[in-house]
Amino acid sequence: MRNEAINRLIAAFRKLPGAGNKTAMRYAYSVLKMDEKDVQAFIEAIKNAKERIKLCSLCGNYTETEVCDICSKRDKTVICVVSEPKDILPFEKMGGFNGVYHVLHGALDFQKGVGADDIRIKELIDRLVGVKEVIIATNPDISGELTASYLANLIKPLGVKVSRLGYGLSIGSEIEYADALTLQRALQDRKEL
Amino acid sequence: MRNEAINRLIAAFRKLPGAGNKTAMRYAYSVLKMDEKDVQAFIEAIKNAKERIKLCSLCGNYTETEVCDICSKRDKTVICVVSEPKDILPFEKMGGFNGVYHVLHGALDFQKGVGADDIRIKELIDRLVGVKEVIIATNPDISGELTASYLANLIKPLGVKVSRLGYGLSIGSEIEYADALTLQRALQDRKEL
Numbered sequence: 001m002r003n004e005a006i007n008r009l010i011a012a013f014r015k016l017p018g019a020g021n022k023t024a025m026r027y028a029y030s031v032l033k034m035d036e037k038d039v040q041a042f043i044e045a046i047k048n049a050k051e052r053i054k055l056c057s058l059c060g061n062y063t064e065t066e067v068c069d070i071c072s073k074r075d076k077t078v079i080c081v082v083s084e085p086k087d088i089l090p091f092e093k094m095g096g097f098n099g100v101y102h103v104l105h106g107a108l109d110f111q112k113g114v115g116a117d118d119i120r121i122k123e124l125i126d127r128l129v130g131v132k133e134v135i136i137a138t139n140p141d142i143s144g145e146l147t148a149s150y151l152a153n154l155i156k157p158l159g160v161k162v163s164r165l166g167y168g169l170s171i172g173s174e175i176e177y178a179d180a181l182t183l184q185r186a187l188q189d190r191k192e193l
Numbered sequence: 194m195r196n197e198a199i200n201r202l203i204a205a206f207r208k209l210p211g212a213g214n215k216t217a218m219r220y221a222y223s224v225l226k227m228d229e230k231d232v233q234a235f236i237e238a239i240k241n242a243k244e245r246i247k248l249c250s251l252c253g254n255y256t257e258t259e260v261c262d263i264c265s266k267r268d269k270t271v272i273c274v275v276s277e278p279k280d281i282l283p284f285e286k287m288g289g290f291n292g293v294y295h296v297l298h299g300a301l302d303f304q305k306g307v308g309a310d311d312i313r314i315k316e317l318i319d320r321l322v323g324v325k326e327v328i329i330a331t332n333p334d335i336s337g338e339l340t341a342s343y344l345a346n347l348i349k350p351l352g353v354k355v356s357r358l359g360y361g362l363s364i365g366s367e368i369e370y371a372d373a374l375t376l377q378r379a380l381q382d383r384k385e386l
């Protein structure tokens with residue numbers, strides 16, 4: 001009964017993270033019900049974002065300018081290293097952190113074949129001149145911990161202090177969803193590696 | 194920190210049913226991470242669906258042809274009336290129903306100002322010549338029940354049998370998510386109105 005065009009639309013929505021078959025179907029049917037104006041706005045928002053948003057040439061976060069707002073205004077002697085751009089949000093929501101970020105765009109995962117050259121580690125090393133501290137805020141899971149140790153071993157010999165978010169993050173959780181309080185605690189109690 | 198283009202993209206995803214702020218953010222970031230090819234496929238799937246899919250001139254279900262597959266092949270003397278196109282899916286998944294459908298594209302809701310002229314009731318009446326039975330499968334909620342009584346009062350005087358899905362549907366649930374067994378039971382035990 002369902003036709004090709006609907007199936008393709010459902011398949012497209014299934015590509016969104018966490019969207020199963022029922023959710024994708026629900027989304028597809030809602031798009032079919034939307035009026036033309038809203039569908040155009042939806043498509044435009046996607047196109048516009050993909051066209052205008054690029055990576056900050058310093059930190060690798062999403063930005064519409066060559067260098068992002070954070071890199072151009074804040075204390076460059078403290079760098080907080082995260083896996084993904086979305087991991088920056090809870091820090092900014094928390095407030096009080098005046099350093100800059102570095103987005104790795106991934107984490108080491110040898111089983112999945114993600115090595116040091118596949119994430120933005122070289123770019124981090126290139127930024128270390130004059131830096132006092134690197135705070136590693138990769139996810140508290142196996143891949144994140146591996147990345148943290150790897151970076152510590154690489155950066156400490158260069159005479160830069162390396163710390164890891166401490167207290168408060170529960171193992172297996174994701175930075176992206178950390179609440180401000182937990183994160184503040186984790187930042188205060190960061191451990192030198 | 195977040196920029197305009199990302200905010201617009203998040204706002205666009207929030208229009209999807211059931212997508213809250215966190216889900217919309219997750220979707221937006223995943224789109225930014227997608228490669229160009231996948232984004233194009235996503236946009237194409239939406240455009241293609243909106244261009245090619247129209248309403249069947251008989252039943253009002255989504256179709257790519259003038260008359261849908263179901264209307265052109267099946268027993269037109271039994272019509273199952275549903276609120277939305279998506280409500281047809283569980284019936285087809287269940288199998289065994291050989292009649293046709295009629296999609297109202299809504300249900301009566303006087304509080305929200307949805308009256309008889311706002312849904313496809315006239316189109317249903319126009320199809321009743323030669324029809325033996327109308328099975329009403331609107332949702333088992335206030336609006337669905339209201340629509341069912343309204344249709345029964347309208348159709349019974351025309352000498353057509355009108356029934357309502359019976360057993361098995363729990364009050365407040367949605368047809369869209371009915372499992373095959375419950376639905377089969379409800380269809381067997383349908384009550385004449």
